[in-house]
Amino acid sequence: EDKVVQSPLSLVVHEGDTVTLNCSYEVTNFRSLLWYKQEKKAPTFLFMLTSSGIEKKSGRLSSILDKKELSSILNITATQTGDSAIYLCAVEGGTTDSWGKLQxxxxxxxVVTP
Amino acid sequence: DTAVSQTPKYLVTQMGNDKSIKCEQNLGHDTMYWYKQDSKKFLKIMFSYNNKELIINETVPNRFSPKSPDKAHLNLHINSLELGDSAVYFCASSQERTYATPYEQYFGPGTRLTVT
Incomplete structure (x- = not known):
């Protein structure tokens, strides 16, 4: 069965710190890994990583996919209080019946404290 | 303009009632989804429609019935509501799934359903 494990479950940092979030996965025929930020409402799309795009960066956020280790990290540098949220990792398998089925x-x- | 919208935002109802949640997207996407986020915050896919055709149907009680009148709308009807149905239900949309390219999904604001 496909599995996605994120660590740590929670952390508290001070503004300006750098955080690194981890996501490890087990999936049949990996197709994509996505990162989302969830504040009070909808998960907001951050990045999608695939075999052809293993590194993404946007401003202070960056993410890398390690297909050998079946994992990904999300880095946030120079954190701000507005970065406080739940960060979700999701994986999509590559079998036909897995397309679009994010796990x-x-x-x-x-939590970023001032 | 809201890309993916849901109504209502909050729904409080008693056990045994029937209720519906509506979703609309103006992104021009072909595929829409329903997810359930329970109290432990896990997001789990329930259904997906592609151009009005049901393509993903996870192990969900048959009290839940999705319906897509057109590719911009996806509704979720729930019969005989139970306490365990209390959760946040998210609608999402994406471009059409193909072999060649995976696409990211964009989520609506969620509908918080509370069954008493």
Whole structure:
């Protein structure tokens, strides 16, 4: 069965710190890994990583996919209070009946204190 | 303009009632989804429609019935509501799934359903 495990489950940092979130997965025929940020409402899309795009960066956020280790990290540098959220990792398998079927991890709750 | 919208945002109802949640997207996407996020915050897919055709149907009680009148709308009807149905239900949409390219999904704001 496909599985997505995120760590840590939660962390508290001070503004300006750098955080690294981890996501490990087991999936049949990996197709994509996605990162989302969830504040009070809808998960907001951050990045999608695939075999052809293993590294993404946007501003202070960056993410890398390690297909050998079946894992991904999400880095947030120079954290701000607005980065406080739950960060969700999701994986999509590559079999026909897995397309679009995102398997989510439990999320990492990040709290950035001023 | 809201990309993926859901109504209502909150729904409080008693056990045994029937209720519906509506979703609309204006992104021009072909595929729409329903997810359930329970109290432990796990997001789990329930259904997906592609151009009005049901393509994903996870192990969900048959009290839940999705319906897509057109590719911009996906509704979820729940019969005989139970306490365990209390959760946040998210609608999402994406471009059409193909062999060649995976696409990211965009989520609506969620509907918090409370069954008393």
């Amino acid at each position: 989510f991890g439990a999320g990492t709750q990040v």
